Amino acid sequence: MNQLEILRESLGQCDEIILDALLMRNRIVEDIMAYKEANGIPILQPEQEAKQKEWLERRMADRRHKAEVEDVFGSITQNSKRIQARKLFNYNIVLIGFMGAGKSTISEFLKTAFAMDVIEMDQIIAEREGMSISDIFEVYGEQYFRDLETNLLIEMQSRTNVVISCGGGTPMRECNVVEMKKNGRVVLLTAKPETILDRVKDSHDRPLIENNKTVSFIAELMEKRREKYEAAADIVIETDEKDELQICEELIHRLRQMDNK
Ligand SMILES: Nc1ncnc2c1ncn2[C@@H]1O[C@H](COP(=O)(O)OP(=O)(O)O)[C@@H](O)[C@H]1O
Numbered sequence: 458m459n460q461l462e463i464l465r466e467s468l469g470q471c472d473e474i475i476l477d478a479l480l481m482r483n484r485i486v487e488d489i490m491a492y493k494e495a496n497g498i499p500i501l502q503p504e505q506e507a508k509q510k511e512w513l514e515r516r517m518a519d520r521r522h523k524a525e526v527e528d529v530f531g532s533i534t535q536n537s538k539r540i541q542a543r544k545l546f547n548y549n550i551v552l553i554g555f556m557g558a559g560k561s562t563i564s565e566f567l568k569t570a571f572a573m574d575v576i577e578m579d580q581i582i583a584e585r586e587g588m589s590i591s592d593i594f595e596v597y598g599e600q601y602f603r604d605l606e607t608n609l610l611i612e613m614q615s616r617t618n619v620v621i622s623c624g625g626g627t628p629m630r631e632c633n634v635v636e637m638k639k640n641g642r643v644v645l646l647t648a649k650p651e652t653i654l655d656r657v658k659d660s661h662d663r664p665l666i667e668n669n670k671t672v673s674f675i676a677e678l679m680e681k682r683r684e685k686y687e688a689a690a691d692i693v694i695e696t697d698e699k700d701e702l703q704i705c706e707e708l709i710h711r712l713r714q715m716d717n718k
């Protein structure tokens with residue numbers, strides 16, 4: 458063997474070691490998940506990821522190829538999250554609820570925790586139309602916006618293992634609920650009108666309440682929608698006085714309970 462062949466042989470041995478380690482690591486990720494579930498331990502433990510980052514930082518301090526190694530570990534972390542997500546849910550998670558219930562916030566949290574893609578319906582519609590939700594309402598009217606929502610839901614049926622963050626009014630149309638349920642479990646997030654007002658009072662991207670930011674207006678609209686929200690929901694999660702981690706943990710737990718029935 459010449460020098461080049463020897464080097465390539467060594468490289469191949471490294472790849473074998475990496476491959477075996479990766480396969481072992483992925484199995485351990487699944488085992489940890491199973492252990493947590495079997496023993497009632499929280500699935501989400503964000504402090505663990507921070508510890509792993511600190512470990513890598515320490516180990517790679519002043520070493521060559523730090524950025525490259527960090528990139529590989531970043532990818533390993535993301536893929537571990539995907540493995541966990543797929544083990545937990547083999548469907549889309551569809552978040553519904555009143556404006557300010559936390560649909561967008563919880564979607565982002567799930568994205569960070571499980572590397573799931575998020576379909577933020579309002580955002581995609583606004584991007585495609587090249588204008589804000591408020592402008593779409595003003596220029597084309599609510600009906601036009603609602604049609605865009607229906608079309609987007611149908612389009613999303615070809616995706617799996619994603620979080621769909623609906624607009625607050627999306628489940629008001631029965632056909633939308635039918636489309637959501639074809640590929641997803643529907644999670645209703647709720648909050649008291651006082652909580653909602655507190656959360657939305659400083660934002661200006663919700664045309665339906667822009668000039669009516671009062672507890673009584675919110676309570677009335679919420680009551681009008683309640684029946685349809687509840688009919689659409691597979692599970693309901695109250696979000697008052699809970700943080701994102703608590704809400705997501707409850708969401709995972711309740712969806713798993715549903716699956717195990
Ligand atoms: N559980 C929560 N606790 C405190 N604030 C929250 C919570 N969930 C959402 N918020 C805040 O409320 C506001 C509205 O949340 P958002 O996720 O945009 O609601 P939605 O998408 O349902 O309209 C945001 O400013 C967000 O930070």
Ligand SMILES: O=C(O)C1=C[C@@H](OP(=O)(O)O)[C@@H](O)[C@H](O)C1
Nearest residue numbers: 555556557579624625626663664
């Ligand atoms: O409740 C509604 O009818 C709406 C809720 C909004 O989304 P959020 O619930 O994310 O605020 C947005 O889709 C639009 O302003 C209409």
Ligand SMILES: [Mg+2]
Nearest residue numbers: 560561579622
């Ligand atoms: Mg939102």
